[in-house]
Amino acid sequence: MASQGQVIFWSLTMVIIVLAAVIALIIGFGVSGKRSISVTALTSPGNIGQSGLLGCTFEPDIRMGSIAIRWAKAGVAGLVHEFRGGKDHLQEQDVEFQGRTAVFAEQVMGGNASLELRDVKLSDAGTYRCSVTTSRGSGVAELQYQTGAFSTPNVQVENSSSGDTLQCEAPRWFPRPTVHWTAYSHTGKCLPRAANTSYELNAENITLKVVSLLHNITANATYTCVIENSIAKATGDIKVTDFSITRGTNLQLVNLNAESASSSLPACHWMLLLPACLLSL
Numbered sequence: 239m240a241s242q243g244q245v246i247f248w249s250l251t252m253v254i255i256v257l258a259a260v261i262a263l264i265i266g267f268g269v270s271g272k273r274s275i276s277v278t279a280l281t282s283p284g285n286i287g288q289s290g291l292l293g294c295t296f297e298p299d300i301r302m303g304s305i306a307i308r309w310a311k312a313g314v315a316g317l318v319h320e321f322r323g324g325k326d327h328l329q330e331q332d333v334e335f336q337g338r339t340a341v342f343a344e345q346v347m348g349g350n351a352s353l354e355l356r357d358v359k360l361s362d363a364g365t366y367r368c369s370v371t372t373s374r375g376s377g378v379a380e381l382q383y384q385t386g387a388f389s390t391p392n393v394q395v396e397n398s399s400s401g402d403t404l405q406c407e408a409p410r411w412f413p414r415p416t417v418h419w420t421a422y423s424h425t426g427k428c429l430p431r432a433a434n435t436s437y438e439l440n441a442e443n444i445t446l447k448v449v450s451l452l453h454n455i456t457a458n459a460t461y462t463c464v465i466e467n468s469i470a471k472a473t474g475d476i477k478v479t480d481f482s483i484t485r486g487t488n489l490q491l492v493n494l495n496a497e498s499a500s501s502s503l504p505a506c507h508w509m510l511l512l513p514a515c516l517l518s519l
């Protein structure tokens with residue numbers, strides 16, 4: 239009786255060992271029968287009309303001939319881009335992407351499968367899949383691509399009869415952003431503000447020109463115009479020094495719009511910190 243129990247015990251053990259081996263094979267070699275490699279995708283929103291980057295990296299492989307990169311988009315029949323054996327293969331490329339895509343061929347061996355997408359369109363938004371095969375195996379990563387329009391604002395003192403007004407203007411935004419101002423006196427006191435923001439449709443019928451006017455500004459204060467939508471946040475700063483003597487015509491302005499501003503104010507300098515701004519949204 240004891241020996242029969244032992245037989246059952248060893249049979250069960252064998253079954254468990256075989257199952258574990260099968261599971262290990264599936265995990266290690268993938269369903270396709272090849273080993274899997276790690277592939278990672280990352281991107282930032284595309285700006286309509288400009289070039290965008292859909293980032294994708296994989297474990298490097300020095301055998302260029304064995305590397306195949308395929309980019310596909312959910313809901314699109316053809317491929318976005320295909321690169322293998324050191325060359326583009328665009329026979330299966332969807333017409334939507336013709337003439338607008340490229341991989342960085344000289345960086346592929348280093349594990350860079352990123353795709354450059356030129357003349358970004360609003361309709362380019364969606365789910366993209368980066369599939370990479372090398373001599374070590376294959377892997378896939380997905381990313382969500384967002385599109386819209388964003389631009390840095392220019393802040394200046396308006397030439398108007400009423401004077402004492404700041405104008406913040408940014409040429410291209412989409413979706414329609416919100417605009418708000420922050421104002422701090424040189425002593426750090428938060429000042430009251432009353433802004434008037436208007437949006438004007440640009441000629442291509444998608445993006446908006448944003449103009450915001452801030453009235454009743456005071457001397458020795460720093461003003462920040464903050465423009466923000468679901469994909470980007472941009473700020474423009476201006477420091478107004480004493481103009482009570484000069485009454486508007488000879489204003490001394492320290493325009494902190496440029497790169498030098500990024501360290502002096504808690505504002506996000508979008509060119510450098512766009513990803514950080516996006517994370518904080």
Ligand SMILES: *[C@@H]1O[C@H](CO)[C@@H](O)[C@H](O)[C@H]1NC(C)=O
Nearest residue numbers: 293294295342345350351352
């Ligand atoms: C891939 O290469 C391009 C071109 O040099 C570069 O802009 C991009 O940042 C690289 N992408 C990654 C994920 O390293």
Ligand SMILES: *[C@@H]1O[C@H](CO)[C@@H](O)[C@H](O)[C@H]1NC(C)=O
Nearest residue numbers: 394395396397398486487488
């Ligand atoms: C404002 O007006 C002055 C003189 O009227 C002129 O010199 C200056 O260029 C104007 N600035 C802007 C931004 O229009």
Ligand SMILES: *[C@@H]1O[C@H](CO)[C@@H](O)[C@H](O)[C@H]1NC(C)=O
Nearest residue numbers: 431432433434435451452453
């Ligand atoms: C905004 O503009 C409108 C129309 O030009 C005006 O009636 C209103 O007083 C303005 N508001 C502020 C806060 O300047």
Ligand SMILES: *[C@@H]1O[C@H](CO)[C@@H](O)[C@H](O)[C@H]1NC(C)=O
Nearest residue numbers: 438439440441442443444445
């Ligand atoms: C923009 O829209 C307007 C009205 O909807 C239309 O008349 C015009 O032709 C459009 N322009 C472009 C460039 O699509």
Ligand SMILES: *[C@@H]1O[C@H](CO)[C@@H](O)[C@H](O)[C@H]1NC(C)=O
Nearest residue numbers: 402431432433452453454455
């Ligand atoms: C500007 O300030 C004056 C006096 O403080 C006030 O009467 C006026 O309504 C203010 N104008 C705006 C547009 O806020």
Ligand SMILES: *[C@@H]1O[C@H](CO)[C@@H](O)[C@H](O)[C@H]1NC(C)=O
Nearest residue numbers: 424456457458479480481482
């Ligand atoms: C602005 O600051 C200067 C010196 O920093 C001072 O002379 C001037 O009175 C100040 N003006 C106002 C309106 O506070």
